[in-house]
Amino acid sequence: MAVTVSLTDPYVAEFQSFAKASDATEPEWLRKLRSAAITSFEKTGFPTLKNEDWKHTNLAPVARTPFRFEPRAEPVRIPGDLIEAYTFGVLKCSQLVFVNGNFAPKLSYLRWLPEGVRVRSLQEILHFDPSALERELGKHAAFDKNPFTALNTAFLQDGAFVHVPRGRIVEEPIHLLYVSTSRDPAAVSYPRNLVVMEDESQATVIESYVGLDKGAYFTNAVTEIRLGNGALVDHYKIQRESEAAYHFSNTGVLQGRGSTMTSTSFNLGGGLVRNDTSALFSDQGGNLALNGLYLLHGAQHCDNHTFIDHATPNCTSLELFKGILDGRSRGIFYGKILVRKDAQKTNARQTDKNLLLSREAFADSTPGLEILADDVKCAHGSTVGQLDENAIFYLRSRGIDEEAARTLLTYAFAAEIINQVKVASMRIKLDQLVLSRLPGSDVIQEAL
């Protein structure tokens, strides 16, 4: 008789010992949350390619690797200058740094924050003031359909907690920097961020995920963002993991009346990457701009899923994703916009454009609308193509060599997303990062 070991077993076993160690100090609601999450994971397991939501992303390599989870490991010491490359130069910001998922206070600093604003490590809040989390944690990123979010919820123990009280405006960005080092055997971290914006508050939150070396590890991150009425958030996510790393993320957003969320993501690193973003308009007049760039080469695989739930009238969501795919890379976009029956006057647009730089690169783009209301303005579209030969010739006819012309046009394709970045020093950095990834970029950089 063949004996098969369920791939979920090691996680469940790990959870039991993890929970045992945590039980004494944790409040009842958190224990229940964790337990519900691991039960959900046990039930769903790792999805196969037959699952519509996962049909382009083969999870076998993730599921088969016994990633080590060491929540209470001695923190890895990283010299400050090593993370300099992952900050934004002269940008004045508050910065929380996490090394392999654990808060690194020595690398972190807070700038002056308006009264009542909290920017803290989640671990600290879990320990000293868990009741501050009870009403929000686990409420905005559903784990019942996403086994990775379930694992994160079961094992969460550190990350960032940002709380901006009513009417407070945080002028300087808050940078959450997750650096990972490869370990042997490969390890997993579960970054968990919770951003709570009370009514009429404003902030800029930047999430960075970077690999300090070229080795393998697994980042399974979840970020929950709740915007109160009239709140405003500029959110950025920059993913520069090691190309041998797995990066799975889920960003769950809940938007109150008249709130405005702008979120722009950059996926440059990672070997196998899956990003889920979901937003729910819980009241009228919300605005969401969701932008993303995925720039892949080699054998990188990046799968972006977005789900926008227009549950209430008069909300606007504008979505623009762009992929630049070289080598044998695979870029996937799967978008869904649900306009519910009562969500009249919805304005929704969803666009995904892909540029293939090589014959072996692959893009799959599936935008989708499900409209149940009758008075709405909705559009979606996607393209997969190559560089415009007319444009290349035009540039060459002005003395720009062919390689530089191709680089320039590729850069221009990306610039539409980069230009969405409002923080100047970050935009410059992203410009350089994107350019440095393109062939022949030295010529272009000289001219910039």
Place this chain on the structure above:
Amino acid sequence: MALLEIRNLHARIANKDILRGIDITVKAGEVHAIMGPNGSGKTTLAQVLAGRPGYEVLSGEVLFEGKNLLAMKPEDRAREGIFMAFQYPVEIPGVGNAYFLKAAVNAVRKHRGLPELDAMEFLSLIEDKMKLLGLDDSYMKRGLNEGFSGGEKKRNEIFQMAVLEPRLAVLDETDSGLDIDALRVVANGVNSMRNKERGMLVITHYARLLHYIVPDYVHVLAGGRIVKSGGKELAEELEKTGYAGLGIEESPHAPTPAAVGH
């Protein structure tokens, strides 16, 4: 030595023979107009000179300052001093006008062994030329031809030409789609660049442009051959009689010169 010598040039695109033996010699300081009805090969001639991929030269040769032009890549032709003003300039969102032009200027300067210009030097180079073509500062920040009107695109072509200072300018139907005011601005820009060293090939369907850019020589192109050459009076003659006066059949879809008005 002539600036440009086209000898017995035969060319085709998509297996269709278009040019069937062209001979033109342009000396430094000369402006040559090439006139012809639609389908006569005007644009093919311009594209072959600029080196657009897809155009196949079957026989003949083109010498630019004695060098084999047809063996050069498009970017090398530009660096050697050939500029083509496109009939339909492309829009490239995301590449700023200023950025693009600075890259082009420096590519040409590098080729000529000149030091590359920094941002300040570049700005002072373009300042007067922007005024000449009536382009304001906001233009430089916009994407290359992005959202430009037809007139703005043509002005931008001539502006680029003014900045790049080519030895030979090829103007492909620069007058098409321009109203009379825009035509004056563009012609004024072109005329300001006429000098003893520079040659120009002005390709047009209509004599109208040649009222503003007065050529030294006029060649009439039909069926891929030069059927008549002369001085500027040839353009006037064509204006009166139309291509039919020379026994050339117009494509039925093309507007006649008279219909456009002056």
